[in-house]
Amino acid sequence: MKRTLLLPLLIMVGAAVVFSLPATAGSVNLGGNLMIIHPDRVTPGSQFSVTGEKIVLGSPPTWWGVEGHGNCIFPSPSTSRCSINIVAPETVGPVTYTARTVYPSGVVRSVFTVTVSGEYTLTVNVVGSGSVTREPSQATYHYGDVVTLTATPDPGWSFAGWSGGVSGSANPVTLTVTGDKVVTATFTEDEYTLTVNVVGSGSVTREPSQATYRYGDVVTLTASADFGWSFSGWSGDLSGSVNPRALTMNGDKVVTATFTEDEYTLTVNVVGSGSVTREPSQATYRYGDVVTLTASADFGWSF
Numbered sequence: 236m237k238r239t240l241l242l243p244l245l246i247m248v249g250a251a252v253v254f255s256l257p258a259t260a261g262s263v264n265l266g267g268n269l270m271i272i273h274p275d276r277v278t279p280g281s282q283f284s285v286t287g288e289k290i291v292l293g294s295p296p297t298w299w300g301v302e303g304h305g306n307c308i309f310p311s312p313s314t315s316r317c318s319i320n321i322v323a324p325e326t327v328g329p330v331t332y333t334a335r336t337v338y339p340s341g342v343v344r345s346v347f348t349v350t351v352s353g354e355y356t357l358t359v360n361v362v363g364s365g366s367v368t369r370e371p372s373q374a375t376y377h378y379g380d381v382v383t384l385t386a387t388p389d390p391g392w393s394f395a396g397w398s399g400g401v402s403g404s405a406n407p408v409t410l411t412v413t414g415d416k417v418v419t420a421t422f423t424e425d426e427y428t429l430t431v432n433v434v435g436s437g438s439v440t441r442e443p444s445q446a447t448y449r450y451g452d453v454v455t456l457t458a459s460a461d462f463g464w465s466f467s468g469w470s471g472d473l474s475g476s477v478n479p480r481a482l483t484m485n486g487d488k489v490v491t492a493t494f495t496e497d498e499y500t501l502t503v504n505v506v507g508s509g510s511v512t513r514e515p516s517q518a519t520y521r522y523g524d525v526v527t528l529t530a531s532a533d534f535g536w537s538f
Contacts (some may be wrong), residue, residue, distance in 0.1 A: 263334070266343035268294050271334045276350045276377060277323045283349070285332070299336035302344075327351050327378045327414070352378030356415050360399075363422030364389040378414040383407050386420045391450020391485070395421045419492040424449055427487050432471075435494030436461040448484040455479050456490065462493040463522020496521055506534040 245276040260375045263271045270288045277283045290345040293312045300306030300319065307317040335344045355452055356377040359367045362381060367390040376382065385407040386394040396404040400416035410416060426447035431439045437460040448454060457479040458466040472488040473493060480487060498519040503511045509532040 251299055261345045263345045265299060265334050265336055265345045266296070266338055267337055268338075269299055270294060270520075271345065271347060272467065273332075273347050273349055276486055278353055279323060279327060279351050281323050281326045283323060284318045284320055284480070285334070285347075286316055287334075287336075289315050295338050296336040299334060301331045302335060304332070306488075309395060323349070323351050323521070327353060329379070338352045350378055350396055355412050357382060357400075357410070357412065358415075358417045359384065360419040361422070362415065362419060363395075363424065364392045365394060365420065365422040367418075367420045369483045380412040382410045382412060384410060384418065384420075388422050391425050395423045421537050427484050429454060429484065429487075430489045431456065432489070432491040433494070434491060435467075435496065437466060437492065437494035439490075439492045450485055452481045452484040454484060456482060456492075458492045458494070460494050463497050467493045467495045469493075497525075501526060508536045509538060 249466050259271055261275050263270050263273070263288070268290050270290060272286045272288055273284050273303045285301060287307060287309075289309070292315060296308055296309075298308040299317065301321065305319055307319045308415055316440060321332070325355070328347050331346055331348050333344055335342060337343075355377055355378070357369065361367060365386060365483075368385045368387070370383045370385070370444065371380075384397075386397075388394050394404070396402070397408060399420045400418040400423065400497070401410050410418065412470070426449060426531050428447055429441065431441065433439060435457060440457045440459070442455045442457070456469075456473070460466045460468075466478055469475075469480060470493065471489045473480055473482055473490045482490065498521060500519055501513065503513065504536050505511060507528060512529045514527040514529070515524075532538045
């Protein structure tokens with residue numbers, strides 16, 4: 236992330252010239268009268284400048300330096316700035332430097348950090364069916380940038396986990412960029428069960444007949460009633476009495492097929508003069524019931 240360095244504001248205080256410099260992320264105070272201005276981020280092997288800025292002109296110090304990288308002497312008391320050039324290391328990461336100067340009261344040291352960073356890519360691969368969003372979404376990133384990855388499975392799929400530059404199954408997950416990164420998000424296809432219950436006497440066949448199904452699979456259910464029974468309808472994840480019936484899988488499903496027992500009538504007609512008794516004597520009978528009929532002739536008549 237680029238930061239904007241605010242320039243100092245010139246203020247007249249009596250006979251002294253005062254520079255008011257805000258303390259930004261790209262500056263550090265060195266003993267009260269000297270502000271060290273530095274870049275936040277540089278590229279490997281590049282040359283960059285670090286500037287010492289006097290807050291009050293005509294006051295100490297007369298020089299300042301970066302340990303291991305030389306000193307800078309202010310040419311005159313009226314000079315407000317003095318810069319040192321530094322060559323960044325080839326390795327990436329944060330580099331800490333120590334600035335020092337001497338006041339009448341003694342030596343003062345302050346540290347500042349510059350991040351050495353190139354342009355890095357983040358490649359996200361997907362196994363299965365789903366997508367990954369990144370925030371921020373950029374073509375390249377700098378060292379230390381934090382990227383949030385969010386995996387979103389397509390219908391019928393579940394997010395299984397990360398591999399490569401990050402691992403585990405936390406979602407979303409954050410990734411700190413320290414170089415080119417490759418991350419793979421793996422999605423697995425969901426498997427759903429279809430449970431068919433039967434009330435009454437009959438059976439249900441399914442086509443295709445499988446232990447599990449996947450999102451969007453279409454299963455045809457056919458109800459077959461046993462002798463003396465009739466199919467009356469579906470309930471649960473199906474309704475109505477259409478038979479066969481198609482069911483589209485988009486989750487675990489439970490279907491109940493209900494069969495009702497048939498009822499039959501027994502009508503006895505008499506020709507001539509007599510009567511017939513039935514045992515048992517009922518208005519209706521069911522499949523397999525046994526009824527005993529007994530004919531009794533009236534006087535003067537024979538069966």
